[in-house]
Amino acid sequence: MPAEHAPSFGRSNGSELRLDRLVKRFSRGEPAVQIDELRIRAGEFVTLVGPSGCGKTTTMRMIAGLEDPSEGEIYFGGKPVVDLSVQRRNVAMVFQNYALYPHMRVSENLEYGLKKRGVPRAEREVRVLAVARMLRIDGMLDRRPRQLSGGEQQRVALGRAIIRTPEVLLLDEPLSNLDAKLRTFMRAELVKLQRQVGCTTVFVTHDQLEAMTMSDRIAVMRSGRIQQFDTPQDIYNHPANLFVAGFIGSPPMNFIAGTAEGGGGGCTFRAQGLQLHVSDADCGGRLRPGDGRQVTLGIRPEHVGLDGGSGDLAAVVSVVELIGAEKYVFLESEAGELIARTNADARLQPGDRLFCRFQRGKIRMFDSTTERACVEPLA
Amino acid sequence: MDAGGGSTSVRGNRGAGRLARFWARRGNRTAVVGALLLLPVVAAFILVIAGPLARGVILGFYRVQQITMNTRFVGLGNFERVLGGTQFWNALWITLQYTVGGLVLQMVLGVGVALLLNQHFHGRALARSLAIFPYLLPIVVATTVWKWLLNPNYGIFNTMLTDVGLISQPIGWFSEPDLALGSVILVSTWRVFPFVVIAILGRLQNIPRQLYDAAATDGASAWSQFWDITLPQLRSVLIITVFLRFIWDFNDFNTIALLTGGGPAEATLTLPVLIYQLGFGQHQLGLAAAVADLTLILLSVLFVLYFWMTKPLGDQR
Amino acid sequence: MSRMRRRLIRTWALTVAAWLFVLAVSFPLIWMLASSFKSPTEITAVPPRLLPDALYLGNYEALFAGDFWRWFMNSIIVASGTVVIVIVLGTLGAYSLTRFSYPGQKATSTAILFTYLFPSVLMLVPLFLIIVELRIMNTYWALILADMTFAMPFSLWLLRSYFLSVPLQVEEAAMVDGASRFACFFQIVLPQVMPGIISTGIFAFILAWDDYLFASVFTTTAEMKTLPVGIARYANELNAEWGILMAASVSVTVPVLVLFAFLQRRLLPDLNAGAVKA
Numbered sequence: 001m002p003a004e005h006a007p008s009f010g011r012s013n014g015s016e017l018r019l020d021r022l023v024k025r026f027s028r029g030e031p032a033v034q035i036d037e038l039r040i041r042a043g044e045f046v047t048l049v050g051p052s053g054c055g056k057t058t059t060m061r062m063i064a065g066l067e068d069p070s071e072g073e074i075y076f077g078g079k080p081v082v083d084l085s086v087q088r089r090n091v092a093m094v095f096q097n098y099a100l101y102p103h104m105r106v107s108e109n110l111e112y113g114l115k116k117r118g119v120p121r122a123e124r125e126v127r128v129l130a131v132a133r134m135l136r137i138d139g140m141l142d143r144r145p146r147q148l149s150g151g152e153q154q155r156v157a158l159g160r161a162i163i164r165t166p167e168v169l170l171l172d173e174p175l176s177n178l179d180a181k182l183r184t185f186m187r188a189e190l191v192k193l194q195r196q197v198g199c200t201t202v203f204v205t206h207d208q209l210e211a212m213t214m215s216d217r218i219a220v221m222r223s224g225r226i227q228q229f230d231t232p233q234d235i236y237n238h239p240a241n242l243f244v245a246g247f248i249g250s251p252p253m254n255f256i257a258g259t260a261e262g263g264g265g266g267c268t269f270r271a272q273g274l275q276l277h278v279s280d281a282d283c284g285g286r287l288r289p290g291d292g293r294q295v296t297l298g299i300r301p302e303h304v305g306l307d308g309g310s311g312d313l314a315a316v317v318s319v320v321e322l323i324g325a326e327k328y329v330f331l332e333s334e335a336g337e338l339i340a341r342t343n344a345d346a347r348l349q350p351g352d353r354l355f356c357r358f359q360r361g362k363i364r365m366f367d368s369t370t371e372r373a374c375v376e377p378l379a
Numbered sequence: 380m381d382a383g384g385g386s387t388s389v390r391g392n393r394g395a396g397r398l399a400r401f402w403a404r405r406g407n408r409t410a411v412v413g414a415l416l417l418l419p420v421v422a423a424f425i426l427v428i429a430g431p432l433a434r435g436v437i438l439g440f441y442r443v444q445q446i447t448m449n450t451r452f453v454g455l456g457n458f459e460r461v462l463g464g465t466q467f468w469n470a471l472w473i474t475l476q477y478t479v480g481g482l483v484l485q486m487v488l489g490v491g492v493a494l495l496l497n498q499h500f501h502g503r504a505l506a507r508s509l510a511i512f513p514y515l516l517p518i519v520v521a522t523t524v525w526k527w528l529l530n531p532n533y534g535i536f537n538t539m540l541t542d543v544g545l546i547s548q549p550i551g552w553f554s555e556p557d558l559a560l561g562s563v564i565l566v567s568t569w570r571v572f573p574f575v576v577i578a579i580l581g582r583l584q585n586i587p588r589q590l591y592d593a594a595a596t597d598g599a600s601a602w603s604q605f606w607d608i609t610l611p612q613l614r615s616v617l618i619i620t621v622f623l624r625f626i627w628d629f630n631d632f633n634t635i636a637l638l639t640g641g642g643p644a645e646a647t648l649t650l651p652v653l654i655y656q657l658g659f660g661q662h663q664l665g666l667a668a669a670v671a672d673l674t675l676i677l678l679s680v681l682f683v684l685y686f687w688m689t690k691p692l693g694d695q696r
Numbered sequence: 697m698s699r700m701r702r703r704l705i706r707t708w709a710l711t712v713a714a715w716l717f718v719l720a721v722s723f724p725l726i727w728m729l730a731s732s733f734k735s736p737t738e739i740t741a742v743p744p745r746l747l748p749d750a751l752y753l754g755n756y757e758a759l760f761a762g763d764f765w766r767w768f769m770n771s772i773i774v775a776s777g778t779v780v781i782v783i784v785l786g787t788l789g790a791y792s793l794t795r796f797s798y799p800g801q802k803a804t805s806t807a808i809l810f811t812y813l814f815p816s817v818l819m820l821v822p823l824f825l826i827i828v829e830l831r832i833m834n835t836y837w838a839l840i841l842a843d844m845t846f847a848m849p850f851s852l853w854l855l856r857s858y859f860l861s862v863p864l865q866v867e868e869a870a871m872v873d874g875a876s877r878f879a880c881f882f883q884i885v886l887p888q889v890m891p892g893i894i895s896t897g898i899f900a901f902i903l904a905w906d907d908y909l910f911a912s913v914f915t916t917t918a919e920m921k922t923l924p925v926g927i928a929r930y931a932n933e934l935n936a937e938w939g940i941l942m943a944a945s946v947s948v949t950v951p952v953l954v955l956f957a958f959l960q961r962r963l964l965p966d967l968n969a970g971a972v973k974a
Contacts, residue, residue, distance in 0.1 A: 066868050086871045093872045099865035103887040113873035413796020420789035427844045428811050435822035500711040506718045517906045519924035520945040524728045527938050533740045630815030633908050651817040658821050671818045
């Protein structure tokens with residue numbers, strides 16, 4: 001095995017990760033996790049995102065081997081690993097609270113995994129130094145974890161994970177213990193690092209912003225099931241159902257419940273105070289026929305235009321929040337409450353009466369009963 | 380091979396298959412390893428605790444020969460003798476007086492001192508260490524020192540009290556039947572009230588400062604802050620402290636054995652001392668075991684009562 | 697200004713009250729120490745004086761010339777033996793109870809708590825029979841066996857809370873790093889709970905050091921007595937000298953104090969974790 005003497009850090013040939021009919025039951029009743037298939041490409045950065053209790057951490061722990069699946073198989077580069085213990089899978093993991101070994105120095109923390117895998121001392125030292133330089137922790141190798149700041153601890157935890165150039169790198173909310181400023185910075189750092197190291201990465205978070213900014217692809221989870229697995233852009237633009245539409249994006253997408261009439265090429269959407277003809281082009285895809293169905297119209301805040309004269313829906317301004325570069329305008333209408341995003345110099349006062357105009361091409365339609373999108377995106 | 384044997388072997392195979400499948404799951408394997416680690420402890424528990432305890436319970440129904448240690452089943456005979464006589468009831472009454480009397484004093488003193496030591500004053504850290512000192516003392520030391528302090532001939536207490544004029548001549552604090560129990564309670568209180576202090580002080584320090592700030596902002600006086608914040612916050616630790624101290628005082632053998640040995644004239648003969656005297660003074664091991672059984676029943680009732688009382692408490696939290 | 701003044705008065709009033717109380721509580725101890733340095737004539741002097749005229753060492757000389765060291769060694773051997781056995785068993789048991797899951801685990805924990813509360817006196821008669829049957833009466837083994845009845849549940853319960861305070865994730869991180877269960881236990885968990893194991897050992901030592909009940913029943917000859925039994929028996933002798941008794945009391949207390957001084961920073965939280973947060 002050639003030792004890596006290169007000053008830049010060794011690259012992992014990350015492998016494809018596939019979950020096949022994976023089920024986890026903790027007790028009788030609904031399974032905590034039920035994933036029919038999830039195929040993550042070699043070297044890809046994939047985020048599992050969802051509210052707490054959605055099964056994302058359990059899924060990650062099953063990939064690591066810290067939890068046994070009740071059914072199904074996990075493949076690393078085509079080879080099944082469920083029967084391999086955690087020690088024998090070539091994975092590395094960064095824990096939410098870092099879980100550094102408190103009684104060991106930073107250097108010992110970094111090299112522990114190499115030691116356990118029988119890497120000779122000389123090579124360990126080279127690698128520790130290379131990783132430490134890369135993460136800019138080479139000045140604190142002799143310290144103990146409790147003498148480090150949160151950000152430094154986190155970099156040590158990262159270093160400990162990537163030093164072994166694992167096939168699969170698992171990150172369990174590693175940014176959630178950092179303060180807001182450092183978190184934004186580390187988002188970019190982490191992505192850069194992953195590109196450099198090249199290992200297949202699964203990142204777990206409940207923060208949709210982290211998911212959107214960091215991932216090649218996102219798997220949105222709810223109640224143990226994957227709701228949608230797609231690129232950040234496609235998830236944002238074409239959410240597969242109401243849950244994904246509401247979970248991704250901040251402030252969240254506006255929803256208006258109503259009925260649809262007509263079908264094929266377009267329909268008429270009716271709700272309290274609102275009547276709108278929606279064509280295929282208006283909703284960026286092909287509307288599935290659904291005459292007389294209960295549907296929910298979705299429109300993102302940045303696609304709600306405000307107009308003093310005329311528009312789709314009459315509304316009254318209730319609150320205006322200045323965020324800096326832009327304003328969030330909270331509106332009340334007969335169809336319910338809405339949020340619009342406008343630029344910062346829009347002159348608006350609570351109590352102003354105006355009209356909302358929904359940007360054509362950005363309207364989304366969901367079946368109110370199945371909650372699924374009733375628009376097929378154009379290929 | 381007959382049909383019956385065949386079916387047995389099939390069933391055996393199936394059982395082995397199930398076992399193999401059970402063993403094949405890594406989760407089950409680790410669980411078995413984990414349970415095996417507990418095995419030495421469980422074995423030791425059975426040898427030195429559960430075994431003897433069970434044996435003790437059974438022994439209450441036997442008569443034990445003094446020299447040969449041969450046992451003979453006597454049914455409820457021991458219990459009839461114990462419950463029929465006055466000694467057991469007398470000891471139970473003294474035990475209750477000792478326990479409740481001590482408990483009241485310990486709690487009042489302990490809570491008061493904890494509140495005092497929780498205030499800001501000069502030399503607080505040192506005062507805290509010194510105040511819990513009696514609890515750290517070996518019991519034989521505590522009792523010996525008090526026997527010396529209350530000694531009728533040269534004891535400093537008698538000298539001081541005669542000097543002040545409260546008593547006309549030295550008193551045998553542990554030898555007067557009317558005073559012995561009270562003296563014993565006093566010594567025991569001195570020794571164990573620091574336990575209450577430690578428990579309460581630990582809790583007091585954990586009450587969030589904001590609660591008091593909020594109450595002060597709401598206009599609560601120092602007194603109502605104590606009443607509305609401190610006491611409710613102390614509730615659970617008070618309950619558990621009372622429970623533990625009750626049990627430990629109820630079973631306290633050492634203090635009384637070392638101070639009075641149960642005397643004078645059975646004035647301080649509590650149940651634990653009675654068990655000891657029956658078993659090792661009069662060599663009536665069966666009778667001693669019967670008294671121990673009765674004590675065990677009383678304690679079990681207490682345990683059940685405690686858990687029944689604290690269940691709703693747990694739900695509130 | 698008057699507010700500050702009031703606060704100042706309050707602080708001083710509290711200081712005086714608290715220290716008066718502390719002095720009253722510690723008076724027996726002061727008296728013990730003072731008496732141990734008084735000569736036989738001074739100790740029976742009327743009226744007694746608080747401090748000895750001269751530092752009289754005769755009590756300690758007489759004490760150490762007698763059986764004291766014999767008893768001292770007996771106490772050390774019994775307490776250490778108990779601690780070693782109980783800590784080894786307790787560490788394995790606590791690791792098992794906190795790091796694995798299997799049926800009956802919760803019941804085991806509860807059972808330990810219960811035995812921790814059960815009175816030693818109830819065990820006296822059956823333990824006596826067992827010790828007679830094992831033919832270990834009047835040996836160290838008898839006392840170690842008997843002391844285990846209270847030291848083991850106590851240690852296991854305390855160790856369990858120490859193991860619980862070590863985050864599971866650190867161990868999982870080690871396993872992901874490739875450490876076996878065995879390596880995890882010795883390289884990751886044990887170093888972290890070592891302070892807890894040491895405290896538990898010291899507490900168990902003190903408990904065994906303090907035992908009077910078992911030692912008084914299960915030893916029959918003078919040379920097997922432990923310190924508490926030896927002192928208590930001497931105190932009941934008619935010609936017992938109070939000076940020597942006080943010197944003995946001081947000498948028994950000193951090892952306990954040294955151990956506690958060692959623990960002092962941890963003392964308050966530990967007593968709470970072990971005894972109260974049940």
